[in-house]
Amino acid sequence: MRETYHEELASISDGLVEMANLVGSAIGLATTALLDADLQLAQSVISADEKVDDLQRDLENRAITVLARQQPVATDLRLVVTSLRMSADLERSGDLAQHVAKLARMRYPDRAVPRDLRRTVLEMGQLSQRLMAQAAEVILTQDVDAALQLEKDDDRMDELHRTIFQHLMDDQWQHGVETAVDVTLVGRYYERFADHAVSVAQRVVYLVTGEHADELIPDTPA
């Protein structure tokens, strides 16, 4: 039965990778829907999130089945427990992509994002999608260096988030309070999405090395 057992473990990893791919695509599509005020696209992102939720439930059930039937220990046990955490990160990322799409729908036929922030939001969307693709790869390869790199790449998200705040706090802001509220929330959604991608990668680091990611990144010299 050893093979079935390893197949079961592998299918949990596969499920995580599939979830990561789905939510990565979702954030990309949601960004397009937001920037182009594309109602149909927004709607399809909103509906598609159900698939992610189903995958998570399925994955949770499979993890519990493996725990009950195979009673894994040591690394395998840690893998199953960590996968539960990762699937929660990914499920939440799906929600955040859905939030972006819902904002697009709410403001339709208007655009929620003003022109002078379009480029910044586009980059946030693309970066989110890229970080999630990296996270998916890290789940597959268990490559610790790639996982730590992801954390550094997330610094760019913080810069973009600061750019948004600079626009908002600028005395020249001419788009009114409603748009300020929308842009604030959008910035937060992308930031949290990226956090979850980083968190997935960090859990892989912990799984492989037994150490938390922040212990492996040397402090940058002052």
Next chain:
Amino acid sequence: MRETYHEELASISDGLVEMANLVGSAIGLATTALLDADLQLAQSVISADEKVDDLQRDLENRAITVLARQQPVATDLRLVVTSLRMSADLERSGDLAQHVAKLARMRYPDRAVPRDLRRTVLEMGQLSQRLMAQAAEVILTQDVDAALQLEKDDDRMDELHRTIFQHLMDDQWQHGVETAVDVTLVGRYYERFADHAVSVAQRVVYLVTGEHADELIPDTPA
């Protein structure tokens, strides 16, 4: 060894209740710090979150130890797995309380919340604290009715959140964009905090009944 096993399971529940109590207090204190621009209080909430993070790590390790040593099945297994999910909810709630406190600190010596929204934000803070206290009780008692009640009580949070948005979208809004951004984020933090309290309760429902909470609440008549 049966007793040790049950003691271990009970200690996981106790850890969850302690986490819920800590984050419940944290959101209450953070709200006071926010409304009174109390820097010292804000600072203490920010520092105290480390305790919550430690508890979560501790709880996760204990859960893994129980899984490895006792290899629980059926309800016990579900309890351990669910507790991992609940501890993640509670850890995140702690972060959100910390975010509220950080906003208080960032705006000090000014107040982030304008006077005409003070009462609404106070109620959001108190409701958050109450919902988390209810969640702690539900973990202890496994009372399904109380868990479902919590979900209904959360409706009030949605109303309060709508009140905030109405203020923000009002043409009379005179507090500028910075305050609009602050209030938007504050509203989101409380809403998410309440979501996590509800989520904890829902997981208890699932644990006890095997059914998801939304299947147990009849639709309200139109």
